[in-house]
Amino acid sequence: xxxxxxxxxxxxxxxxxxxxxxxxxxxxxxxxxxxxxxxxxxxxxxxxxxxxxxxxxxxxxxxxxxxxxxxxxxxxxxxxxxxxxxxxxxxxxxxxxxxxxxxxxxxxxxxxxxxxxxxxxxxxxxxxxxxxxxxxxxxxxxxxxxxxxxxxxxxxxxxxxxxxxxxxxxxxxxxxxxxxxxxxxxxxxxxxxxxxxxxxxxxxxxxxxxxxx
Amino acid sequence: xxxxxxxxxxxxxxxxxxxxxxxxxxxxxxxxxxxxxxxxxxxxxxxxxxxxxxxxxxxxxxxxxxxxxxxxxxxxxxxxxxxxxxxxxxx
Numbered sequence: 506x507x508x509x510x511x512x513x514x515x516x517x518x519x520x521x522x523x524x525x526x527x528x529x530x531x532x533x534x535x536x537x538x539x540x541x542x543x544x545x546x547x548x549x550x551x552x553x554x555x556x557x558x559x560x561x562x563x564x565x566x567x568x569x570x571x572x573x574x575x576x577x578x579x580x581x582x583x584x585x586x587x588x589x590x591x592x593x594x595x596x597x598x599x600x601x602x603x604x605x606x607x608x609x610x611x612x613x614x615x616x617x618x619x620x621x622x623x624x625x626x627x628x629x630x631x632x633x634x635x636x637x638x639x640x641x642x643x644x645x646x647x648x649x650x651x652x653x654x655x656x657x658x659x660x661x662x663x664x665x666x667x668x669x670x671x672x673x674x675x676x677x678x679x680x681x682x683x684x685x686x687x688x689x690x691x692x693x694x695x696x697x698x699x700x701x702x703x704x705x706x707x708x709x710x711x712x713x714x715x716x717x718x
Numbered sequence: 719x720x721x722x723x724x725x726x727x728x729x730x731x732x733x734x735x736x737x738x739x740x741x742x743x744x745x746x747x748x749x750x751x752x753x754x755x756x757x758x759x760x761x762x763x764x765x766x767x768x769x770x771x772x773x774x775x776x777x778x779x780x781x782x783x784x785x786x787x788x789x790x791x792x793x794x795x796x797x798x799x800x801x802x803x804x805x806x807x808x809x
Contacts, residue, residue, distance in 0.1 A: 671795040678800035
């Protein structure tokens with residue numbers, strides 16, 4: 506039967522519910538964005554192609570850029586030092602422009618674990634890592650990470666021993682943060698490309714660690 | 719405006735002004751130490767309304783989680799935030 510009405514009809518083949526159709530019309534801000542964009546194109550300030558090129562440029566940024574930076578830091582101690590001293594300049598060396606906001610890189614070690622949050626909104630190193638995951642913008646993540654980081658990390662599957670110090674970074678103003686996860690054990694033989702494949706997005710936010718090789 | 723060197727103890731002013739403010743309410747009134755000095759950066763409280771901003775030092779201030787929340791479970795855990803100069807006062 507192509508259409509028998511069992512409960513599982515409301516689930517996609519992945520087992521998740523289908524997203525509701527967006528029948529409620531545009532929000533105030535969506536209308537505002539369209540109006541301003543169309544006016545700017547009409548007045549010749551930008552072209553539609555330029556707008557699309559910017560969208561494409563943003564979508565082309567992925568955590569792979571950050572992973573390349575981390576892998577370089579793992580293999581080149583002088584680069585690691587420059588990255589920790591000035592994250593923006595070190596990324597620029599590799600051809601990654603992190604934009605007008607300044608990047609601070611913080612390093613996880615055997616005794617320190619760093620995690621990044623933005624309690625006020627959703628500040629994230631987008632120009633390096635691409636768009637943030639949805640949970641990063643949720644009220645639950647934003648409010649709980651500064652209040653009970655160890656519990657939040659445990660829910661991500663990362664239970665830290667008591668002798669590891671947790672440093673939470675609330676991204677409140679002009680800085681953006683990149684966590685340099687600890688290099689996994691047993692990776693001495695790997696080159697930079699192979700190492701970069703071990704660096705996950707979550708490990709650079711600090712809610713996870715790098716993959717074992 | 720007073721300049722705070724790294725390591726200096728500072729208190730976040732306990733103010734509740736209206737408007738666009740980038741000092742988290744949960745840190746107001748709390749004492750931390752300057753971790754590093756950044757900036758100067760334009761004051762977001764002016765930038766948000768299209769005014770020409772004052773250029774202010776921005777500080778990364780490190781707080782002890784225990785001081786902010788009163789939990790003594792993990793005494794060394796910390797919370798860093800960026801706070802503009804006009805929100806900080808010396809002890």
